[in-house]
Amino acid sequence: MIRIEKLTPENRKPVDDLIKEEWAGPMSVSRGRVLDTSVLPGFIALDDGKMCGAATYKIDGDECELVTLNSLQERRGIGSALINAVLDVARENKCRRLWLITTNDNTHAIRFYQRFGFSLRAVHINAMEEARKLKPSIPLVGNDDIPILHEFEFEIIL
Numbered sequence: 001m002i003r004i005e006k007l008t009p010e011n012r013k014p015v016d017d018l019i020k021e022e023w024a025g026p027m028s029v030s031r032g033r034v035l036d037t038s039v040l041p042g043f044i045a046l047d048d049g050k051m052c053g054a055a056t057y058k059i060d061g062d063e064c065e066l067v068t069l070n071s072l073q074e075r076r077g078i079g080s081a082l083i084n085a086v087l088d089v090a091r092e093n094k095c096r097r098l099w100l101i102t103t104n105d106n107t108h109a110i111r112f113y114q115r116f117g118f119s120l121r122a123v124h125i126n127a128m129e130e131a132r133k134l135k136p137s138i139p140l141v142g143n144d145d146i147p148i149l150h151e152f153e154f155e156i157i158l
């Protein structure tokens with residue numbers, strides 16, 4: 001049974017560890033800004049009390065950015081449940097849009113987000129060059145040996 005809980009100081013340690021492992025966190029770079037995910041709000045997905053996914057987000061004015069999303073048990077609805085939890089918060093806060101950045105190599109996420117209902121808003125060509133200046137640990141090559149070059153910006157208008 002999957003449960004989604006708000007991140008709290010008590011439950012966020014495994015999420016911080018996951019972000020460190022998966023994204024060389026806690027720092028995350030998008031659109032030329034560095035965000036410290038360890039202080040962002042978010043959600044943890046639990047399967048019988050064990051972490052099976054997590055999301056962090058940032059609300060800025062009337063926009064909500066999905067900063068990180070990870071599912072540890074794919075194709076069980078965890079990724080979608082986490083996005084829905086963030087969408088609820090964005091609506092509660094009267095946000096105008098939910099947006100996110102993924103990189104050009106992440107074809108699985110690009111497919112997933114579009115099937116979920118996100119629209120492509122922009123492709124920021126060669127944005128990863130600037131991102132690497134802020135976070136040098138971003139690898140040059142990503143999924144399927146695709147060079148990580150561009151930021152794909154997706155959004156849902158609320």
Ligand SMILES: CC(C)(COP(=O)(O)OP(=O)(O)OC[C@H]1O[C@@H](n2cnc3c(N)ncnc32)[C@H](O)[C@@H]1OP(=O)(O)O)[C@@H](O)C(=O)NCCC(=O)NCCS
Binds near residue numbers: 070075
């Ligand atoms: C992208 C990611 C978050 C998706 O998470 P997920 O938990 O697999 O997502 P869901 O289970 O909600 O949906 C994935 C698919 O499984 C399907 N699915 C959901 N529940 C299902 C079930 N019980 N049985 C069969 N299929 C199911 C969904 O319909 C969806 O299918 P579709 O892709 O054909 O539309 C996950 O692959 C991930 O963590 N990737 C690595 C990190 C990453 O890239 N994050 C995004 C960076 S920006």
